[in-house]
Amino acid sequence: MSETNNHNMRQDFASRDELIAYVREQFPNAVDRDDHVSEIQGGRKAAEAVLNQVDPVQYAKSRNFLSGQVTRLSPYLRYGVLSLAEVRDAVLSKVQNLNDAGKLINELGWRDYWQRLYAQKGDDIWKDQEDYKTGYTAKNYTSELPTDVETGTTGMVCIDRFSHDLRETGYLHNHGRMWMAAYLVHWRHVSWETGARWFLEHLLDGDPASNILSWQWVASTFSHKPYFFNRENLEKYSNGIYCKACPLYGKCDFEGSYEQIEQRLFPKAEPFDRSGGSKSFQRPKKQKP
Numbered sequence: 107m108s109e110t111n112n113h114n115m116r117q118d119f120a121s122r123d124e125l126i127a128y129v130r131e132q133f134p135n136a137v138d139r140d141d142h143v144s145e146i147q148g149g150r151k152a153a154e155a156v157l158n159q160v161d162p163v164q165y166a167k168s169r170n171f172l173s174g175q176v177t178r179l180s181p182y183l184r185y186g187v188l189s190l191a192e193v194r195d196a197v198l199s200k201v202q203n204l205n206d207a208g209k210l211i212n213e214l215g216w217r218d219y220w221q222r223l224y225a226q227k228g229d230d231i232w233k234d235q236e237d238y239k240t241g242y243t244a245k246n247y248t249s250e251l252p253t254d255v256e257t258g259t260t261g262m263v264c265i266d267r268f269s270h271d272l273r274e275t276g277y278l279h280n281h282g283r284m285w286m287a288a289y290l291v292h293w294r295h296v297s298w299e300t301g302a303r304w305f306l307e308h309l310l311d312g313d314p315a316s317n318i319l320s321w322q323w324v325a326s327t328f329s330h331k332p333y334f335f336n337r338e339n340l341e342k343y344s345n346g347i348y349c350k351a352c353p354l355y356g357k358c359d360f361e362g363s364y365e366q367i368e369q370r371l372f373p374k375a376e377p378f379d380r381s382g383g384s385k386s387f388q389r390p391k392k393q394k395p
Contacts, residue, residue, distance in 0.1 A: 241374030
């Protein structure tokens with residue numbers, strides 16, 4: 107608020123464009139840093155409209171696909187426009203069989219878990235919660251964000267699109283966040299802290315607890331193994347929209363089986379235990395308070 111000399115800010119505007127112009131005028135330093143404006147509408151009325159559109163059954167079936175029916179509630183949860191309990195009750199009211207709401211309720215539970223862990227640890231969530239399981243140590247990861255990733259000029263259509271969407275819209279599908287994080291940490295050897303800060307600079311729903319601890323989960327400092335992926339995984343859940351348009355198709359860094367990519371990325375690591383879950387997705391076990 108220092109840029110506004112702490113005076114009371116206007117709250118009534120004739121249009122969203124007028125609001126945007128006013129905010130730009132009041133916070134010129136922020137505009138110089140990033141002038142992109144998300145299309146996501148704020149406010150209680152917009153939040154209720156989005157909540158009313160949530161379909162828990164379709165969410166459970168399609169949430170891992172970029173084209174799936176995700177809730178888009180995260181910005182409103184991030185800023186307290188909606189509460190987790192409110193969303194839970196609304197979701198339960200939409201189903202006859204409580205099991206149909208299970209997947210979405212489970213994700214709300216994870217958000218609550220991250221928040222409770224943050225409340226317990228405070229700024230210590232910025233520290234490695236465990237040792238890396240990649241065969242590398244923290245000193246092997248750079249604190250510099252690669253320019254080609256930041257500007258979306260790697261030549262890899264998927265990574266460049268994720269970078270563009272992050273900066274232009276302030277939103278990425280959760281799978282896109284996982285792929286981008288894995289690429290930066292495991293293929294480019296960028297520290298998870300650097301990636302987490304980059305996301306927080308741009309994500310409209312950038313929640314410190316969920317964002318930081320999820321980056322640690324990808325890196326393996328908050329999980330029993332690193333998260334990584336291959337082209338088959340990316341192509342499946344993106345419906346091939348990036349791979350079909352990519353000049354590197356068939357010869358990109360993501361080609362090969364999980365076993366082959368594991369050997370390339372983590373030659374010094376102990377073999378990963380893949381029992382009991384997907385090769386590309388394994389949550390950390392909850393810790394006792």
